[in-house]
């Protein structure tokens with residue numbers, strides 16, 4: 001498949017998007033046309049000079065090969081001023097243009113506009129957390145269409161890097177430092193599809209869990225999504241919390257915690273209620289050899305097992321479970337008390353959930369529409 005030339009017309013028309021080719025995915029941000037133009041341009045210049053240099057080389061090798069019995073030629077020209085200056089000056093002019101256009105666009109891509117919609121991004125082993133001005137958070141990125149969006153990014157642990165190939169943007173997310181990235185997409189994504197968003201800096205075992213989606217929504221849908229995102233939990237009555245909200249929140253824990261006893265990055269939740277409640281012979285153990293019952297109980301560090309569970313979610317690693325590393329990200333600021341209550345309720349009623357999928361198995365009254373991605 002030959003790379004498409006349509007990118008030229010797209011760039012000239014200042015169109016937001018460019019078609020995909022064997023080299024590039026389809027472009028879907030206002031940067032795409034210029035980035036692609038630059039990329040293909042350098043690419044074709046390389047093809048051209050590759051052909052010129054190798055062609056001339058092969059031609060000369062054949063033409064000036066030494067024939068049998070021929071004396072070595074000693075009167076060949078040693079210098080040719082015009083030729084030599086042209087192969088210095090022509091490439092120089094080409095790279096000056098490349099530098100100019102490249103630097104101009106780099107500065108443009110590096111400087112978020114003042115009116116950008118700001119979303120805070122926290123990278124953690126191994127999840128992204130996107131936080132919106134309303135306080136709502138999400139695991140996938142949701143952005144309004146046709147508006148510059150600025151990501152203000154930081155890392156809680158190691159070096160990560162946020163990459164949205166279709167938007168032609170990529171930026172490292174560095175611990176102890178804030179980095180910015182901005183883009184504008186003028187194309188709404190199909191519901192439930194979204195564009196790829198990667199962590200593109202290998203950050204350990206769960207690195208691939210940081211492959212998420214960017215959803216570009218029309219302004220009214222975006223606002224509706226934001227409102228719902230902030231309220232979905234409030235709408236659920238207390239007594240339905242564990243089966244309505246539990247599985248939705250569990251989706252964020254599933255990558256590390258199974259329900260069926262399988263050991264993952266974190267301990268399975270199977271039996272967690274029993275081992276925290278000191279059921280006969282089922283007391284849990286911590287990495288330092290001490291038992292759960294040494295910290296849980298009246299007058300101890302955690303007065304109730306629920307306190308212990310809550311603390312495990314907000315301050316993971318303060319008590320390391322035996323056989324596991326300190327690999328859990330904190331959910332402080334992401335799960336409020338109601339959400340934590342839902343999770344604890346789910347742990348208590350674990351036998352009512354499908355151990356593979358986390359789906360609620362009992363007949364539930366028709367659920368109000370809530371979504372949490």
Ligand code: HEC
Nearest residue numbers: 126252253256265266267312316317319320321324327328
């Ligand atoms: C990246 C992997 C990871 C994710 C995601 C994760 N955890 Fe953990 N979790 C761990 C690890 C590892 C441990 C054991 C080490 C420790 O105690 O900190 C653990 C321990 C726990 C414990 C204590 C378990 C016990 O048996 O005593 C609880 C409770 C818990 N996690 C809840 C959650 C909840 C709720 C979520 C989702 C909202 C979640 N975790 C998401 C890795 C993870």
Ligand SMILES: [Cu+2]
Nearest residue numbers: 160199203210
């Ligand atoms: Cu990462």
